[in-house]
Amino acid sequence: MNNKPPLALRGLALLLALLPCLAACDKAPVTTSSQAHSGASAGDAVGNPPANSPQVEIDNLAYSEDSITLTGWQQVVDSSDYVIALVTQGNKVLTYTPTVFARPDVASASHKANSANVGFRVQIPVSTLASASYRVGIRGAAEGGRIVFSALKVQKPTAPMDPPPTPAPPPEGNITVSVDAADSSDGYTTISGWAYRLDSDRGNYEPFAIILTSSTISYFIPAYQDFRPDVAAAFKEPALDYAGFVTTFSDKTLQRDRYEISIAIRAPSGWVAKKTGKFVTL
Numbered sequence: 001m002n003n004k005p006p007l008a009l010r011g012l013a014l015l016l017a018l019l020p021c022l023a024a025c026d027k028a029p030v031t032t033s034s035q036a037h038s039g040a041s042a043g044d045a046v047g048n049p050p051a052n053s054p055q056v057e058i059d060n061l062a063y064s065e066d067s068i069t070l071t072g073w074q075q076v077v078d079s080s081d082y083v084i085a086l087v088t089q090g091n092k093v094l095t096y097t098p099t100v101f102a103r104p105d106v107a108s109a110s111h112k113a114n115s116a117n118v119g120f121r122v123q124i125p126v127s128t129l130a131s132a133s134y135r136v137g138i139r140g141a142a143e144g145g146r147i148v149f150s151a152l153k154v155q156k157p158t159a160p161m162d163p164p165p166t167p168a169p170p171p172e173g174n175i176t177v178s179v180d181a182a183d184s185s186d187g188y189t190t191i192s193g194w195a196y197r198l199d200s201d202r203g204n205y206e207p208f209a210i211i212l213t214s215s216t217i218s219y220f221i222p223a224y225q226d227f228r229p230d231v232a233a234a235f236k237e238p239a240l241d242y243a244g245f246v247t248t249f250s251d252k253t254l255q256r257d258r259y260e261i262s263i264a265i266r267a268p269s270g271w272v273a274k275k276t277g278k279f280v281t282l
Contacts, residue, residue: 055074055150056073056075056137056138056148056149056150057073057074057150057151058070058072058136058150058152059071059072059073060072061152062186063186063187063188063248063250065250066125066126066127067123067124067125067126068123068124069121069124070084070120070121070122070124070136070152070154071120071121072119072120072150073103073118073119073120074118074120075106075112075118076138076148077141078114078117079117079140080100080117082098082117082138082139082140082141083095083096083098083138084096084097084098084120084122084124084136084137084138085137085138085139085147086129086134086135086136086154087135087137087147088130088134089133089227093147094128095139096123097122098121099120099121099122100116100117100119100120101120101121102116102117102119106119124154126156126157129156130156132224133155133224133225133226134153134154134155135149135150135152135153136150136152136153136154137150138150153226153246154248155224155246155247155248157249157250158221158222158223158247158248160212160220161219161220161221161222169211169213169218169262169273170211170264170270170271170272170273171272171273172272172275173197173267173272173273173274174197174198175195175196175198175263175265175272175274177274177276178194178195179191179192179193179261179278180192180194181193182278182279183280184251184280184281184282187252188248188250188251189251189282190246190247190248191210191223191246191261191280192226192244192245192246192247193244193245193263194226194228194240194243194244195243195265195274196240196243196265197267200267206265207225207265207266208222208223208225208245208263208264208265209222209223209263209264209265209271210222210245210263210264211261211262211264211273212259212260212261212280212282213259213262214255214257214260215257216257217255219254219259220264221247221249222247223245224245224246225244226242226244226245226246227242227244228240228241228242228244231244245263251282254282255282256282257281258280258281258282259279259281259282260277260278261275261276261278261279262275262276263276
């Protein structure tokens, strides 16, 4: 004999049981993707905006011999009184005054009448940058010193180290690695991804480098650590929050060829490397 209550009654009981949870969820704070990637708390001057903050987008990033040019749009401040902020992993802030111009396409898409101060362009002298990667954001007087970040990161271009007369790559290490992007254009190459040593007892806080190897020559190129909370979350290992790597370098003097990409990590005993199976053509 079936002693279960009718399906409709069971559904009503389930709904009544879920009501407290639904009420609590309705009151819970919303976290944006930019908050999830932030290394600073909401009360910090260097932090990310609350969930309803306007956006900052970079449309174009261009490298030259002595400068980096950023072009984009913002919906952080309504006036032209704002600066472009570059922020290091250690929260050191560099600010640059942009050229401001109208972006009616952005204003139309966001259903805002005023587009006069939405677009910006800024030229950043490479000489003002240290050897580090930077998050890019907007800081305006009306924001009380807070910085609203875009998804973009930039790095000071590095120079490949002199290749050895006889290419001698480091010994192979116990490394897990993934190359997310390898792009070469206009005389500059950018390579990014994530990696970590499986036998490391120091988390992932070890220097990175990229090795490019063709059939005749190798180049050893310094890389910067990049904040990758997505990697830490995927492996459920907080120590991997800086498992990311990224490098941008001038390839004008490098031999034109197809190169295999290897990642190198400096262990206590010296550099170890791992081939990625990915290639870039210069």
